[in-house]
Amino acid sequence: MATEAHGAEEGSSLVFHPMDQFIVKPLFGGTEVHWYTITNVTLWMALTIVAVLALMVLGTSGKKQVPSRGQSMAEMAYGFVYKMVEDVSGKDGLRYFPYIFTLFMFIVFANVLGLLPMSFTTTSHFAVTVVLALAVFLGVTILGFVLHGTHFLGLFWVSSAPGPLRPVLAVIEIISYFVRPVSHSIRLAGNVMAGHAVIKVFAGFAAIAAVSPVSILAIVGMYGLEVLVAFIQAYVFTILTCVYLKDALHPAH
Amino acid sequence: MATETHDAVEGAAHAAESAGMPQLDFSTWGNQIFWLIVTLVVIYLILSKIALPRVGAVLADRAGTIANNIAAADELKQKAKDAEAAYDKALADARAEASSIVEATRAENAEKLKAATAEADAKIAAKTAEGEAAIAEIRAGAAVAAETVAREAAAEIVSAMGFKASDEEIAAGVSSRLKG
Numbered sequence: 001m002a003t004e005a006h007g008a009e010e011g012s013s014l015v016f017h018p019m020d021q022f023i024v025k026p027l028f029g030g031t032e033v034h035w036y037t038i039t040n041v042t043l044w045m046a047l048t049i050v051a052v053l054a055l056m057v058l059g060t061s062g063k064k065q066v067p068s069r070g071q072s073m074a075e076m077a078y079g080f081v082y083k084m085v086e087d088v089s090g091k092d093g094l095r096y097f098p099y100i101f102t103l104f105m106f107i108v109f110a111n112v113l114g115l116l117p118m119s120f121t122t123t124s125h126f127a128v129t130v131v132l133a134l135a136v137f138l139g140v141t142i143l144g145f146v147l148h149g150t151h152f153l154g155l156f157w158v159s160s161a162p163g164p165l166r167p168v169l170a171v172i173e174i175i176s177y178f179v180r181p182v183s184h185s186i187r188l189a190g191n192v193m194a195g196h197a198v199i200k201v202f203a204g205f206a207a208i209a210a211v212s213p214v215s216i217l218a219i220v221g222m223y224g225l226e227v228l229v230a231f232i233q234a235y236v237f238t239i240l241t242c243v244y245l246k247d248a249l250h251p252a253h
Numbered sequence: 254m255a256t257e258t259h260d261a262v263e264g265a266a267h268a269a270e271s272a273g274m275p276q277l278d279f280s281t282w283g284n285q286i287f288w289l290i291v292t293l294v295v296i297y298l299i300l301s302k303i304a305l306p307r308v309g310a311v312l313a314d315r316a317g318t319i320a321n322n323i324a325a326a327d328e329l330k331q332k333a334k335d336a337e338a339a340y341d342k343a344l345a346d347a348r349a350e351a352s353s354i355v356e357a358t359r360a361e362n363a364e365k366l367k368a369a370t371a372e373a374d375a376k377i378a379a380k381t382a383e384g385e386a387a388i389a390e391i392r393a394g395a396a397v398a399a400e401t402v403a404r405e406a407a408a409e410i411v412s413a414m415g416f417k418a419s420d421e422e423i424a425a426g427v428s429s430r431l432k433g
Contacts, residue, residue: 019273019274019275020275022274022275022276023275024275024278024281024284024285033280033281033284034283034284035283035284035286035287036284036287037284039281039284039288041281041284041285041288041289042288045288045289045291045292046292048292048296049292049295049296049299052296052299052300053299056299056300056303056304056308057299057303057304057307060304060307060308060311063307063310063311064311065311065314065315065318067311071311074304074308075308075311075312078305078308078309078312079312097305098297098300098301098305099297101300101305102293102296102297102300102301103293105296105300106292106293106296122285122289124276125275125276125285126276126277127276127281127282127285127286127289128285128286128289131286131289131290132289189276193276
């Protein structure tokens with residue numbers, strides 16, 4: 001890092017600041033970031049709300065029997081998540097469909113908006129994904145205990161395994177259960193952050209005339225991949241939420 | 254770090270230099286978490302109050318319409334089948350009626366023909382009898398006339414030859430000759 005800074009100082013064209021795009025800064029001057037400060041996070045989360053509003057409310061305002069393009073996309077998103085919840089969590093999981101759909105819409109729009117040049121990607125921050133994952137983890141765990149009481153602990157007791165193995169498996173199950181929110185959150189932020197940083201690194205190489213064509217091609221390729229990742233990570237986060245919800249609804253092995 | 258001085262100059266590099274990853278700069282977490290919760294609540298309210306009931310209603314409505322249309326189509330199909338059966342039945346009935354009419358007409362005509370033939374036969378027989386009678390009469394008439402002529406001629410011849418003969422003798426002679 002020190003060498004990079006020195007390189008910049010010496011006027012070299014190779015300046016890498018791949019992580020600068022993730023800096024949280026106040027929108028209206030100042031350097032202090034309080035909890036209430038309006039920052040670029042606020043802006044891009046507000047745009048996420050606008051996008052959800054545009055698709056799910058304005059897009060469906062016609063309520064047509066034969067849908068318009070916007071309504072058809074809204075219905076597709078609805079049907080996609082609805083079927084996912086139904087297939088993975090079961091019929092009784094559909095009660096929690098609005099929460100899961102909220103998660104999906106937020107993540108998918110935050111990811112896609114983050115792909116706009118010069119934008120800020122809210123889902124690239126662990127602060128965001130950890131809160132999302134913890135909300136799922138705590139919600140599902142509390143729901144499990146509320147619905148099944150201590151029977152929920154049966155989730156950790158593999159009754160189909162041979163007797164002596166069960167305590168060992170229980171330890172493993174408990175560890176894996178508590179690792180869930182960690183992997184759940186790091187998977188999303190890590191994927192989004194890594195892709196954006198790699199694009200930025202390629203962009204830094206574009207300053208050298210000799211490699212700039214290669215670098216631009218690489219950016220195009222990475223961008224395509226990132227579009228895919230934006231959707232896949234939203235899908236993965238949502239389907240894992242459904243799986244965890246299924247465990248809470250039907251804890252028996 | 255040796256870069257403390259550069260930070261003052263290069264403001265942009267500040268966060269990258271000081272924290273490495275802005276994601277691990279915990280001073281911004283409160284801000285992000287606060288705005289995230291606001292955002293999630295707003296999106297949840299928008300979706301659960303407006304969007305999801307609306308889309309759900311549209312989808313249910315559409316499923317209902319499709320089911321109704323399929324039922325209506327099935328009904329129409331059944332109706333078409335019934336109509337076809339009725340048509341086929343009417344056609345068969347008409348064919349049967351036509352053939353029975355043809356049969357009846359043919360029998361009637363044969364009857365009429367027979368009657369007409371019999372009548373004609375009778376007429377022909379009558380005419381024939383009439384003709385035969387006329388011929389017989391003519392033939393009889395001719396025989397009488399021939400005898401008269403022969404008698405007169407015989408009487409003339411007898412008188413011309415200077416003989417005398419009674420009418421009875423001449424008549425007897427003529428008739429015996431005519432018979433011979």
